[in-house]
Amino acid sequence: MIDELLKLLALIITPDWGALIVLLPLFIAPLVLLWFFATGGGWSLVALTKRRAQLTYADATPTPPQRDAEGRPLYPAGRPYDARAAALYPVGATRSITGEPLLLACPGCSAVRLAEMTSCSACGMEIRVRPRVQIERPAGPPPGGAARA
Numbered sequence: 001m002i003d004e005l006l007k008l009l010a011l012i013i014t015p016d017w018g019a020l021i022v023l024l025p026l027f028i029a030p031l032v033l034l035w036f037f038a039t040g041g042g043w044s045l046v047a048l049t050k051r052r053a054q055l056t057y058a059d060a061t062p063t064p065p066q067r068d069a070e071g072r073p074l075y076p077a078g079r080p081y082d083a084r085a086a087a088l089y090p091v092g093a094t095r096s097i098t099g100e101p102l103l104l105a106c107p108g109c110s111a112v113r114l115a116e117m118t119s120c121s122a123c124g125m126e127i128r129v130r131p132r133v134q135i136e137r138p139a140g141p142p143p144g145g146a147a148r149a
């Protein structure tokens with residue numbers, strides 16, 4: 001009885017370190033997996049619940065141009081326009097609402113060319129304009145909070 005107790009105590013006090021070291025990956029692997037699942041789940045929650053800005057393209061509707069004293073339309077340089085419909089389009093537009101190519105007067109030399117072209121064939125000025133994007137922010141904080149209390 002005492003011998004068995006001593007053997008059990010010896011097993012606890014002086015364990016077989018070689019066998020325990022071999023088993024070490026079995027203790028560490030679940031901890032690593034748990035860490036991966038916890039951080040992956042946490043970041044997935046952050047990605048799903050994150051508030052984002054809403055992007056909408058700027059209003060692409062044409063506007064009527066200013067006219068001179070004789071009633072002729074004035075097209076400012078650098079703004080695409082449709083001469084047939086006498087309409088000014090926002091910067092970056094290359095096609096009219098009906099799908100026809102827009103014209104653009106070069107801001108450098110006032111030569112008229114297609115708005116699709118990125119460089120002026122007369123003076124070589126390069127114009128690369130990306131379409132404008134408006135960022136809509138919420139008007140106020142989400143409902144609830146102090147107003148609900």
Ligand SMILES: [Zn+2]
Nearest residue numbers: 106109120123
């Ligand atoms: Zn030019």
